[in-house]
Each structure stands twice: as structure tokens, then as C-alpha cells.
Amino acid sequence: MKKQTLLPAGILMIAIVFHFRAMAQQPVPVASNLTDVTVFLNGALVSREGSVSLEPGTRELLFSGLPAEINAQSVQVQGTGNITILSVNYQINYLKSPEENQQIKVLKDSLQLLQNMVNLKKSALTVCDEEEAFLKSNRSIGGTNTGVNIADLKAADEFIRARFAETGRLRISLSKEISDLNEQITRISNQLNNLSNLNQPTGEVRVKIMCPSKTKASLRLSYLVNNASWTPEYDLRAEDPSKPVELVYKGSIVQNTGEDWNNVHLTLSTGNPSLGGAKPELNIWFLDFYYPQPARILKSAKAEAVPETSEMVIENDEVVARGYGTMHKLTGTEPAVTGSSYTEFSENQTMALYSINLPATVPSDGKPQLVEIRKEKPDAMFIHYAAPKLDPDAFLVARITGWEKLNLLPGNANVFFEGTYTGQSYLNPGAIGDTLDVSLGRDKGINLRRERIKEFTSRQSLGSSRKDTRGFEITVRNNKKVPVSLMLQDQIPVPVNKDISVDPVEISGGNLEKQTGKITWNLKLAPSESKTLRLVYEVKYPKNRQVILE
Template identity: 35%
Template sequence: MKKIMFLVLIITVEVSQCQSVTKKVLPTKIEEVTVYINGAQIIRKGSISIPQGETLIKVKGLSPFVNPKSISVKATGMFVILSVNHKLNYLNELRKNKQVDSLILVIEKLEFKISTIQNSQEVLREKHSLLNANKDLSGDNGVSISELSEAVKFYENQILDIKKKSLENSLDMKQLKEEKQALENQINMISSRKEQPTSEIFIKVKSAKNTSGEFEISYPVKNAGWFPKYDIRVENVESPLLLEYKADVYQNTGVDWDNITLQLSTADPNQSGVLPNLKPWYLNYERNTVFRDRDYSNPNALYYDNNAYRVVSGVLTDDSGEPLPGVNVVIKGTTRGTTTDLEGRYQLTVSGDDILVISYVGFETQEVKVGNRSNIDAVLGGVTELQEVVVSGYGYGGARSFSKPKAETITTSTIQKTTSFVFKVDDPYSVKTTGEKLTVDIKNHQLEAKYQYYAIPKIDPDAFLISQLTDWGQFNLLEGEANLFFEGTFVGTTILDPKAFSDTLDISLGRDKSITIEREAIQEFTKMRSFGSNKAETRSFKIKIRNEKDYGINLTIFDQIPIPAINQITVSTEEISDGILEERTGIISWEMDLMSRQQTEKILTYEVKYPKYEKVVLE
């Protein structure tokens, strides 16, 4: 009996303590978002009245992808913050029903328009039937010629008017039904999405008297980011280069960002910031050594087509075959990437050595080697569940003032941090939680550039225009896709890679068909002869170049001779037409100035000597 009374006493005390804590909901609004290359930092602000004693303040309706380990709460007021906890609420839906309801309203309006057109069609049919029923003009007294002519004209005009209106109605009906079908497909896609919980933050405070508090809540979220993009425009080789720096911003956090101050940071908080450890290198015999693949390619080399850039595309779906919108497709180790559209499709400029990292919150991340494929589809599986994490923090509310910038035009400001750059968009922006990309203009730069044509006719007969920029480091560029526009025409895409350790940044502006180049073997100089225990083979080529443009150009042609891998093989040049030979690589270059309509020729002849009993593969 004593144990029962003691238990009742404990429960009574706990209930009385729980009742002494006031519960309130803090209304907040997202004021500022800093979007990283992978992830985003959210800042919410709100105010609330706080009664005397302990108060448990709840902030609800947050993204389920909040990183609870990095929640920060700052406050101004006469109270103490006792703790900060984060929980997932599986009872609340995000914005799914709201999106569906808004789409249903649009469909209802379309259905009303369709019904109106159907009624109009019915009236036209009745009018047509009425005219047909009364077109018999015969009677006891007959009709005159003028009456008959007038009746025929009236009937003709009425029938033409009915046919015209009926055709217009049919076209309008078709368009409205297509719009309705598209909206119904969108509703089905939204309804098929897996339900996600919402995040809630509980802030426990204590105040000695009735007061009010201003709160700033900061937390990182996943499933958001931005990719650098560029438009490069060149009118001609005598004009400056216009570089339009853009950002494709995406977010699928479950919460819309409405009229927020947007900042784009070049930092990636998900990337390890720990200095790697250089371990001892133990040298052994080759037969006891395991070799790993290493990339020896030179990103600045102009004369090797070693994994040329091309476009790869595909569709990403889940296990049931449903397309997944908003999936991140990023090239491993770079800032280049994209997201899938509403139909799960993506398109990205890649090279054969690239590895695609395909990630989507709730699914296992996949890595796919591009190779020589131009289409890569993937099925995302292995669904992972969100876990509830509770964190606590203690401290006092402190005063802090914040200001929100205002601007009349959409511009950006660059803020240099210790290890990164931040581009601040001065006008408020809205980014919906659909995973669709929003293009934000960062900066436009008009740059003085040197234009140089390069060609490697042994590999490709076309000439490539290269723009060479100096002092490019001041523009805070990141690696990204670039759309090329030359002489007012879209000529393709390239990769802008500012990671090179060079004072000059080379940007490929694509092929120029106005420069014709032909490389052909000279048969009379192609021969083989034997002497002693050796034999020699000679190869000779003629390279014809013609400038069809209306102005002069500077062109550099690259070719090569083979490099002996063993001492028994020797290679010698017999004719290179004033070209420059780099002995170490075997690369021969000819730099020339060609006037408009000018044509020239270069000769390359080399001889290879090797043992008579061996074979070598030459051109």
C-alpha cells in the first residue's frame, strides 16, 4: 500500500511540473538562405511573447532534411535558453496536399471552360438542325427569284458561321484537354511521392517575468545546392569576350523559399576539411607492386583529344519505374552537375573518364563510370529511412541586430571569405521545393581576350578557336558547363575549368568550318628499304590549310612523329617545313598568320629504323 501511495505521489509531482511549463508555437519565416555547392544554410526569424516561468516553444513545419547536429538558436530578450531539441513529426504532411489542391482548382477552371465550349457546340448543332429543317422553300404560291437568292445567301452565311465557330471550338477544346491532362499527370506524380515527415525544433526557455523574445534559428539542410553555369559570347575575333556567370539553383527540401535573401557560396560543408596524411612510400620490385589507375592527362593540352567532351543523357527512375524529379547528377570531384526534370530526364557535358554520382535523399547513392556511353539510365533503390535525432544546447539570449538589403535592380555582390567566396543576390528570390532549376545571374564580365586557332589534322580536320584570358583569377570562377555563342550563333558546349595552375585560362569556343584543313599521305615518299640487319620505313604527309574567312587569323597546327620506346628503334625527321619539334614528346607545331582567302602547305616526313626481324605499326 505504501508503494502505491509513493507511486501516486511521484506521478502527481510530475504532472504538476508538466503543467507548470507553458507551451507555445513560434511563428517564423525564412529570411535568408545561403546555398552551398551541396546543401544550404537556412535562417528563420520570428518573435513571440514569453510568460513568466518555463516555456516550451515549438517551431514547426520545417524541412525533414535538417541536420540536427548544427542547429543554432540566437535570441534577444530577458530570458534564458535552457535547451534546444529537434524531432521528426510523422503525423504532419509537408506541402503535398496544398500543391494537389491548387492544381485541382486550376483543373476545375479548365473543366468549366470545356463545359462552356461543349454547350456552345450543342447550340451550334441545334442551329444547324433548325436551318436544315426549314430550308424547304416550296409552298402554294412559290417564291420569287430574289427571295430564293436571298434565302440561299442567308443559309450559306449561317452555315459558314456555324462551321467556323465549331472549328474554333474544337481547337480550343483540344488545347484545354491537353492542359488538363498535363495537370492530372502532375497530380499523379505528386501523389505518388513517398510521404516525408516534418521537422520540429523545441526551445525551452525560462523567464523571471512576462517578456517578449526575438529569435533567429539557423540550421543546415540537405537536398539543395547550386551548379555554376556560363554563357560565353563572342561576336568576332576582334571583339571582347562576354562571360555571363550564372548559377542553377535547386532545392527539394520540402519547404518553399519565398522572397528570401539568397546567397551562393563556393564552399562545400559536406567535403572533409581535414588535412590528409602522407604515409611512407615503400618501393618494391614491379612483380610485387599493385598499381592503381592514375590520370596523367593534362587539362591544358591542346593537341591531344584524350577523352573529348560530349553530352550524356538519361532517365532516372525508382524500383517501380516511376521517374524521379530533382535527382542530383554530379561529376565526381567537380562542381559540374545538374538535376532531373519532372520526367526524370537529365543532360550533362562529360568526358569518358568522368564518374557520375547520382544521389537523392531517401535512396542509396550510385556512382557510374561514363566510358564511351552517350545514354546512361539508372534505377535508384535501397530506400533509406530518416532517423530522429535529439540535440540539446544551453545558453543565454543575447542581443543582435540584423539588416536586410534592398535593391532596385537584380544584382549580386561578391563577399570574400577566408576559404571561399559568397555571391549575394541583392533582390529577394523565391525558390520552390520542386527540384527544378532556377537560373540566377551572378555577374557579367566583358573581357579582353586573345583569340588563337588550333588544329590537329591527324585526329580531326577542323580548326578550333581558343580564347585565352589573362588575370582571370579575380572573377572567382568555378568549374562548370559553358554554352558557346560565336558570331550570334550557338555553336555547342564546353567545360570551363579554372583549376589550372596557369596565368592564362584557355576557353574552347568550338569548331570553325571557315578554315579548311586537309592532311594526306604523299605516296611517292612512302617507302621501305632494307640494309644489313635493319630496315627503314619512310612516311610523308602534306597538310593543306586555307582561310575562307573575311579577315586574317592566327593558326597553330600540331602533328607528331613517333617516339622510340627502346634503343633498337630510331626515328629521324627529314622535312618539317620550318616547324618546331619538341624532342621529348615528338610534337611538331607550326604557327602561322593567314590572310583572308590565303592558302598554304606544310610537309612532314620522317624515317623509322628498326631490326629487320621485327615489325612496327606506322601510319
């Protein structure tokens, strides 16, 4: 009897021991919240904070529901409290999907509502079908031994016709409503397919700690994710030539990391961790005679495509804006406060940092979120520029100096003048000189005319040579009520063959740059003042050859 009673008791004791041992081996979950995000030009450093109550001994803590695209080498854990961090490991959990964000939940609720509405409409169609079937099966009236009087027949006919007409109209209306609802369901389903992360794994960080006594520990987890970036964008605003230019520095943030950044402290950094920080090393460059190898002929049914190359040319360090649109000014005493008022700028040896002291939210949807981070008013001088050979209009240009102190990065710039959007340009600090020229648009207050002078348009043969002469007259008039400074440019051809020579005959005091053939006139025009310039040049070349001139 004792053996029969001791055996179940022993099994129970063993089960209790294994239960508590299994409980001791289970990691302690840490509930954490996003607090800080530093976005780089490629990648982002995300920080989380959480706290947990611990019993004495060695424990394993678990941060779960993290993005799957974490750089494992970047994971760091810091803690406060009477604990010792023994190890930190990052792993991917393929059995758990990320939590759905609010946008996905709203879309799913809308999809369910639309499907319920479709089901109701289909039920109404079924009722129409049953009513029509009932009417068809009860068309015959009266008995087999009695006839039907004309009044009853007419009434029955009118009733059946009216019901068939009503059910037909209802069927058409319900079918149209079902079709419209299905279109909405298709659009929402496509959007859900783009946003859904149900089949994606999640990341988790396991932290092994040791605590000598019961304590409450605070932990900070940071890691680098790759699916995030920011790009600079600019607004260049000029209200009046007598006022300084305003340069608005913006950051366009995009992230698709799998977790929403809700109410976080956001910092934009000009650093790029993906480039690496290891300095380059020069290896020995061995030099020997070159022995060309015989070319091999490859027989193929299709020729291999040669990739195309493109070249970007920048002329005169000038940024040209195209397009027009008007922005109406709002009346008021003070302009609205923007994000740049809450942004702190700092700079270290390798990067610049823009810390935004307002809670920011950036969802994980791959859509750009624009934040304003800085405003500057660099020194600028306004001039007019014209090249009548290419365009009959004059352009107002802001010549910005001191831009190299602004830590600019390459990016698109929206140009505004007097509240009017004049177009988009591209700022590339690495390709411009000491002065940044920004075109603010056309100025119709200056008239230009470039005409060919007939008496200076000729061709002569001199022995074995031929001489072509071209002449142009350029007329400029200032119709504005204020004096203007105009930089006017034209050109003569630059020969690339020693048998061709180009000689300027008359340039009306312009400055000729021989290497480029550009001629520049810096004119001062009083109100209603006109000036006329002449450009005449000669081209000599062998008589048996041909050149093309304008």
C-alpha cells in the same frame, strides 16, 4: 450534507489546478517565416525569424513544421528582448506531415475536377444504357386483339432505329472522353506521388526560455539541411575578335528539403560543410619486411565482376565545343538587367560568397533553378587552330588569360560566338595552365589540305633493319579579308621501344616537341595568302618485326 457538497467542489478545484498546470506545460508556438538561405556546394543554411508575446516565468517555445532532414548539431537560436535562452532541442514529429505547397494544391484541385468530369460522363453513359433497355422492352406495339397497320409499324421502326443510332454515337463519344480524362488523371496522380509529402514526418525545435517580466521576444532560428546544393555553370560569349570575351557565371540551385524557399535573401557559397573542417593527422608509418601470403583459390559458381575504371585525358589545355545553333539578336538600346547586377561578391579565408540582393524563390521540387551571379570580361587573344590530320577545318580559339583571379569552380560552359551557340564545354580550373583555350567553332574562311607525297612513301631493307619513309604536304589558304594567326599542328610517332627509331627529315621550320612528337607551326597569313608545308620522317626497326604507320 456538507460532505456531499464539499466533494464535488474539491474535485472541481483539483480539475482547475490540473487544467492550468497542463496549460502552463504546453509549448508556446512561434509563427516564423524564412528570411535567409545560404546554399553551399552540398547543403544549405536556412534562417527563420519570428516573434512571440510571453508572460513572466519559464516557458517552452515551439518551432514546428520544419524539415525532417535537419542537421541537429547545426541548430542555433538567437533572441532579442528580456529573455534568457536556457536550452535548444531538435526532434522529429512523426504524427505531423509538412504543409502542402501551392503546386500540390493546384494538382489536387485539377485531379478533383477531372474526377468530377469522369463521373458526369459515366452518368451520361448510364442514361444511354437505360434508354436502350427501355427501347428494347417496348418494341412490340398494338394490342393482343388488334393488329398493327403498316404505317405505325414503319414509324415505330424508324424511331427505334434512330434512337439506337444516336445512343450508339453518344456512347462512343463518351467512352473516348472518359479514356482521355483517365489518362490526364493518371499523369497528375503520378506527379502527385512524386511531390506528395503526406507520409513524411516533420522536424521541430523546442526552445526553453526564462523571462522575468511580460515581454515580446524576437527569435532567429538557423539550421543546416542536406537536401540542397548548387553547381556552377558558365556562358562564354564572344561577339567579335576585336572585343573582349564575356564570361557569365551562373548557379544552378536544387533543393528538396520539404519546405519552399519563398521570397528569401539568397546567398551562394563555395564552401562545403559536408567535407568537415578537421585537419588531417599523420600517424606513425611503420616499415618492416614484406612476407607475401600464399594466394587462396576461391571456388565460386560465378566470377566476381571487376569494376571498370575510366580516365579523363586533357590535351593542350584546350576545351573543345561541339554542336551548333543560332540565337537571333534583339534590337534595342540597352540590354536587359540580369541577376548579376544585384549580386555582391565577397571572399573570406576559406570560401567565396555571392549574395543576391533580390527576393528569390526556390521550390522544394528537386528541379534546378538557374540564377546569374556574376559577369566578367577577362583578357583574351583570338587565334586560329588546325590539326589537318584529324579535321580538315580550322577552328577559332579564344586564349583567355587571368582566369585564375575569377574564383572559378569546375562546371559546364555554354559557348556562344557572334550570337550563335557553338556547343558545350567543361571548365576545370584545376586541370588547365596559365591560359585557358576555348574553341569558338569552325571557320570556313581558312582552307586546309593534307596530302601524302608519293616520292616520300617508301620501304627499304638495310641488312637486319628496315626503313619506312612517310611524307605529307600541307597547304593552307586564307580566304578571309583580314589577316589571321594560325597555330597548325601535326605529329610524328614517338617510339616506346629502343629497337625503333624515328627521325624527322623535313618539318618546314616547325617546332618539334620530342616528348610528344607534336610539331607546331605558328603562321601569319595575309588575306588570300597561301602557304605550303612539308612533313617527312623516317622510321627504322628490326626487319623481322612489324610497325603500323599511317
